[in-house]
Amino acid sequence: MFSQRLMCICKNARSFSTTSLKNVKVAVCGASGGIGQPLSLLLKQSPLVTELSLYDIVHTPGVAADLSHIDSKSVTRGSNGPESLKTALSGMEVVIIPAGVPRKPGMTRDDLFNTNASIVRDLVDACAKYCPKALIGIISNPVNSTVPIAAEVLKKNGVFDPKRLFGVTTLDVVRANTFVANAKGLDPQSVSVTVIGGHSGVTIIPLLSQVKPKVEFKSDELSALTTRIQDAGTEVVKAKAGAGSATLSMAYAGARFAISLCRGLKGESNVIECAYVESNVTEVPYFSTPVILGPNGIQKNLGLPSGLSSYEQDLLKSAIPELKKNIQKGVDFVHKK
Ligand code: NAD
Ligand code: LMR
Secondary structure, eight states: OOHHHHHHHHHHHHHHHHTOOOEEEEEEEEETTTHHHHHHHHTTTTTTTEEEEEEESHHHHHHHHHTTTSSSSSEEEEESSSGGGGHHHTOOOOEEEEOOOOTTTTTGGGHHHHHHHHHHHHHHHHHHOOOOEEEEEOSSHHHHHHHHHHHHHHHHHOOGGGGGGEEOOOHHHHHHHHHHHHHHEEEEOOOBBOEEEEESSGGEOOOGGBSSOOOOOOOOHHHHHHHHHHTHHHHHHHHHSSSOSOOOOHHHHHHHHHHHHHHHHHTOEEEEEEEEEEESSSSSEEEEEEEEETTTTEEEEEOSSSOOOOHHHHHHHHHHHHHHHHHHHHHHHHHHH
């Protein structure tokens, strides 16, 4: 059921966990949704997770009862509605947030702002109060704006630590690995693509000049592949024809990211993921680059990989104005009168 890569992460986690006394308490906010349910299922299978706290405004008792019958060692519990946020979040070390509405065909991610901004604001406000040290991974769109919203809320509460807040962009990496592997006849599990920038359209910048293992692309192939990676979310939205956006691939990507956070928390070395984080590697204050994860969240931001091609430098130039606008929109939302 797991792919080899997630299997491998889980196996590493298993051998690692045998040397450690304490594993990680993880909460999923939006746990009853299209992403939340399969994400929670994948996390329930991880030996790194001691306690899985499922929060949503609907259906969590059922989701938690169902998952709790799985014979893995983590304790699963469900909390329903805002009055249970204290119970849901107290003591949590990792909080993953896929709460909020998904796109329908014809919408941009930014069209979700009006609904999702306040959902993320209120959930992160609760994290600030009940688990201020937790590593928080934001999946809810538009990620380019919801992460700045989360940061401003944490700042307002006096608990912002930029090393502990992440926009989850792992799905862009997973897609890039898959599409490159398909184009070159490789095993997707053996391909590694770095994707930098943000999580929407032109802000998604796959570094196809730096794929491991090394692959070559003709220029038309390069631009077609880049566009496909940038528009992959829309590809799924169109295919689902009104029934939402990517859920299963996102659950896979979200589980990979959450488990990487847990591995870092437990002191495993060299755990690296791309994530959209507070950043000074470009002129915009939030930007996705590879980061090394450790016991306190980001141990080191690896920054912009050196030697970007001129094509990638042009992609970067196009991404910056859009990111600036998206970030400012998030910041303004929290500080509006
Ligand atoms: P969904 O509608 O299936 O599920 C969303 C869940 O959030 C529902 O169960 C809903 O009850 C819950 N929810 C709503 N308000 C809440 C609140 N205040 N507190 C807690 N839970 C609340 O949607 P989905 O398909 O799971 O997508 C969720 C979000 O993830 C969307 O915004 C979507 O755009 C985004 N997404 C992001 C990525 C990414 O790569 N970062 C990928 C796919 C989807
Ligand atoms: C994705 O990339 O699949 C998500 O951001 C969902 C969307 O709206 O495209």
